[in-house]
Amino acid sequence: MNGSILQHLAVTTATDIVRARSVARQEAARIGFGLADQTRLATAVSELARNVLKYATEGSCTIHEDSTPVEMRLHITMEDHGPGIPDITAAMKDGYSTGGGMGAGLPGTRRLVDKFEIESSPGFTRVTISMVRKRQ
Amino acid sequence: MKVPIIRLGKVLLVSIQVDLTDAAALQFQEDLINRISETEALGVAIDITSLDVVDSYMARVINDTASMARLLGAEVVISGVQPFVALALVEMGRELINVDCVFNLEQALKKLEVSIAARGDRGGNRDTYEW
Numbered sequence: 001m002n003g004s005i006l007q008h009l010a011v012t013t014a015t016d017i018v019r020a021r022s023v024a025r026q027e028a029a030r031i032g033f034g035l036a037d038q039t040r041l042a043t044a045v046s047e048l049a050r051n052v053l054k055y056a057t058e059g060s061c062t063i064h065e066d067s068t069p070v071e072m073r074l075h076i077t078m079e080d081h082g083p084g085i086p087d088i089t090a091a092m093k094d095g096y097s098t099g100g101g102m103g104a105g106l107p108g109t110r111r112l113v114d115k116f117e118i119e120s121s122p123g124f125t126r127v128t129i130s131m132v133r134k135r136q
Numbered sequence: 137m138k139v140p141i142i143r144l145g146k147v148l149l150v151s152i153q154v155d156l157t158d159a160a161a162l163q164f165q166e167d168l169i170n171r172i173s174e175t176e177a178l179g180v181a182i183d184i185t186s187l188d189v190v191d192s193y194m195a196r197v198i199n200d201t202a203s204m205a206r207l208l209g210a211e212v213v214i215s216g217v218q219p220f221v222a223l224a225l226v227e228m229g230r231e232l233i234n235v236d237c238v239f240n241l242e243q244a245l246k247k248l249e250v251s252i253a254a255r256g257d258r259g260g261n262r263d264t265y266e267w
């Protein structure tokens with residue numbers, strides 16, 4: 001990816017969830033995303049960071065920008081070295097949870113953002129979400 | 137970080153002022169349920185104007201808290217859901233928040249007053265309703 005890394009955050013404690021979502025919101029605001037998109041991104045980051053803590057114990061969150069003069073472009077990657085997701089198709093379905101949750105996190109996150117990419121294998125999971133908006 | 141709980145007659149008032157960690161949210165749930173039980177509150181108004189993110193976890197804590205409160209005998213009303221929070225919650229899907237909501241604390245108190253009066257199941261002591 002072109003562009004630059006804005007933030008790289010460790011996700012190791014529950015406090016990091018709060019920090020990651022607030023940093024994501026700040027960066028989105030600084031780039032020029034509106035309140036609705038800031039909130040979508042903050043909520044998405046919160047869901048993904050919680051999954052990292054819950055299923056992989058720890059991981060990291062990287063915020064990346066490759067905006068152009070015509071577009072605001074923000075990408076957030078959540079990465080961990082936990083057990084991985086054996087069945088991604090199932091995990092993306094509403095209501096599917098192996099952790100006694102509502103199974104709302106991943107499918108909900110996908111609906112909040114413009115682009116959602118997930119790759120996972122034993123020992124590695126990476127979710128990248130993107131938000132792209134034309135500048136006004 | 138404790139969430140202060142204020143008693144106003146038969147109603148408890150809570151205003152969540154800061155973004156809560158998961159542990160703080162659960163602590164809040166426990167504190168509130170204990171206070172409802174101690175005070176035999178008939179209603180609880182929870183204002184979340186200051187929350188700029190409500191993810192599925194927080195939504196669940198809010199729903200569970202309301203269910204527990206109802207089991208004890210108290211009604212719960214949420215006030216101050218921010219428009220962008222509402223938008224994100226609905227986009228995420230399903231009925232993530234399943235509790236009565238109003239714009240502000242004043243309306244929350246009115247709503248509680250009405251529903252408590254309508255219940256009329258607390259020993260006929262009229263003073264109870266005049267808080």
Ligand SMILES: Nc1ncnc2c1ncn2[C@@H]1O[C@H](COP(=O)(O)OP(=O)(O)OP(=O)(O)O)[C@@H](O)[C@H]1O
Nearest residue numbers: 051055084091097098099101102103104105106125
């Ligand atoms: N980082 C991860 N590592 C391993 N498994 C994961 C990871 N993230 C999600 N999963 C798996 O995908 C499933 C679905 O995740 P999702 O976030 O949608 O629901 P949940 O976390 O179970 O519940 P909720 O988010 O509603 O509290 C999880 O139950 C888990 O099995």
Ligand SMILES: [Mg+2]
Nearest residue numbers: 051101105106
């Ligand atoms: Mg989840």
